[in-house]
Amino acid sequence: MAIGAAEIARILEAYPAVPAVGALGSHSAIDIADGAVTEGLASVVLTQTGRDATYARYFRTLRDASGARRRGCVDEVWDYPKFAELASPESQERLRQRGVVFVPNRAFSSYVPLDTIEREFRVPVVGARAMLRIEERSERENYYRLLEAAGIPSPRAIASPDAIDRLAIVKLPHARRRLERGFFTAASPAEFRTKSERLIARGTITADDLATARIEEYVLGPVFNFNFFFSPLVPRAEGLELLGVDERRESNLDGLVRLPAAQQLELTESERIPDYLVVGHGTLTLRESILEDVFRIGEKFVDAARARYPPGILGAFCLQTCLDRDGRPSVFDVAARIGGGTNVHLALGHPYGNALYREPMSTGRRIALEIRRAATDGRLGEILT
Numbered sequence: 118m119a120i121g122a123a124e125i126a127r128i129l130e131a132y133p134a135v136p137a138v139g140a141l142g143s144h145s146a147i148d149i150a151d152g153a154v155t156e157g158l159a160s161v162v163l164t165q166t167g168r169d170a171t172y173a174r175y176f177r178t179l180r181d182a183s184g185a186r187r188r189g190c191v192d193e194v195w196d197y198p199k200f201a202e203l204a205s206p207e208s209q210e211r212l213r214q215r216g217v218v219f220v221p222n223r224a225f226s227s228y229v230p231l232d233t234i235e236r237e238f239r240v241p242v243v244g245a246r247a248m249l250r251i252e253e254r255s256e257r258e259n260y261y262r263l264l265e266a267a268g269i270p271s272p273r274a275i276a277s278p279d280a281i282d283r284l285a286i287v288k289l290p291h292a293r294r295r296l297e298r299g300f301f302t303a304a305s306p307a308e309f310r311t312k313s314e315r316l317i318a319r320g321t322i323t324a325d326d327l328a329t330a331r332i333e334e335y336v337l338g339p340v341f342n343f344n345f346f347f348s349p350l351v352p353r354a355e356g357l358e359l360l361g362v363d364e365r366r367e368s369n370l371d372g373l374v375r376l377p378a379a380q381q382l383e384l385t386e387s388e389r390i391p392d393y394l395v396v397g398h399g400t401l402t403l404r405e406s407i408l409e410d411v412f413r414i415g416e417k418f419v420d421a422a423r424a425r426y427p428p429g430i431l432g433a434f435c436l437q438t439c440l441d442r443d444g445r446p447s448v449f450d451v452a453a454r455i456g457g458g459t460n461v462h463l464a465l466g467h468p469y470g471n472a473l474y475r476e477p478m479s480t481g482r483r484i485a486l487e488i489r490r491a492a493t494d495g496r497l498g499e500i501l502t
């Protein structure tokens with residue numbers, strides 16, 4: 118049985134008045150920890166041995182003799198042999214004892230099985246626990262369904278390889294690195310066949326994954342990841358905030374586009390295949406005349422999520438969007454939790470978040486502010502699931 122509101126309310130009864138903020142040490146954990154301590158909450162980062170130095174050493178909180186923060190923002194580091202063990206009964210008990218509310222990032226929903234998160238992880242989650250699953254394209258109830266129900270434009274789905282009549286992107290996991298992408302593009306059925314055969318032979322993708330891959334129209338245009346926040350603590354008309362926009366750097370895809378055409382053509386066949394491994398982020402703002410379209414999409418998403426997954430989206434979420442040649446946004450991916458690129462604005466805040474709050478407002482800080490407000494008003498149950 119999925120963990121419900123009554124159970125979370127019961128767990129919260131034993132919590133301190135001001136909870137600590139926890140996150141899995143990867144993805145956007147620095148933003149989460151930075152935001153927490155900025156708002157006066159303690160931060161706890163759960164690491165995996167061998168991947169802990171960033172948090173345990175380089176961003177660890179150091180205090181002077183009087184206890185004042187001298188450096189860093191990660192107050193506590195709890196190390197696990199494997200990330201998945203943070204959901205063990207002993208670890209859950211420790212998280213509850215420490216009064217941790219847990220901010221889910223993509224690494225959490227990738228390393229801890231979704232069934233475990235939904236049915237066994239008895240720690241309050243900041244955000245919409247039940248919506249983490251919609252990111253899985255292999256699920257029947259995935260984000261495409263939600264976007265469709267919401268009436269949000271997204272790249273046109275192409276039913277089968279034989280129906281490819283323009284540049285298309287084929288989405289499937291990498292054969293060995295299952296958390297990474299084995300994406301490729303093709304502009305015709307013949308190109309689909311030659312490319313996929315080559316990628317299978319190289320061990321990049323498998324025939325099984327290919328059979329169920331999502332094929333969609335490739336939108337030629339820049340990618341904007343809209344980092345939104347929705348608060349259920351204020352009137353609905355004030356609930357949606359756009360904090361900022363990030364864009365990604367994707368390993369050799371970005372390397373390829375930085376080469377002049379003549380040099381691209383000198384690459385070998387296999388060097389020319391772009392990889393979509395996300396390795397970093399940059400920051401963007403949006404032409405103002407397009408902002409209203411983006412808010413409209415955000416509002417539709419909030420409404421559809423409330424109807425389909427009550428209580429709906431809570432807190433940070435990210436709509437990953439391509440802008441077409443007419444500047445129209447088309448949502449190709451959804452994160453029903455903090456996005457992966459929010460470190461771009463850590464302590465400086467996000468451009469739009471700052472405009473709204475009149476002080477630096479990063480995503481991590483906005484999350485912590487929401488926790489603090491809800492805790493003060495006795496409304497934690499409304500932002501936790």
Ligand SMILES: Nc1ncnc2c1ncn2[C@@H]1O[C@H](COP(=O)(O)OP(=O)(O)O)[C@@H](O)[C@H]1O
Pocket residue numbers: 272286288298300333334335336337340365367393437439449450
């Ligand atoms: N329809 C599309 N048109 C153009 N580029 C796309 C499209 N869908 C995805 N991409 C590119 O592929 C990358 C990863 O796609 P995404 O759907 O976000 O995969 P994942 O779920 O693995 O994050 C995007 O950042 C973007 O560069």
Ligand SMILES: [Mg+2]
Pocket residue numbers: 437450451
């Ligand atoms: Mg994505």
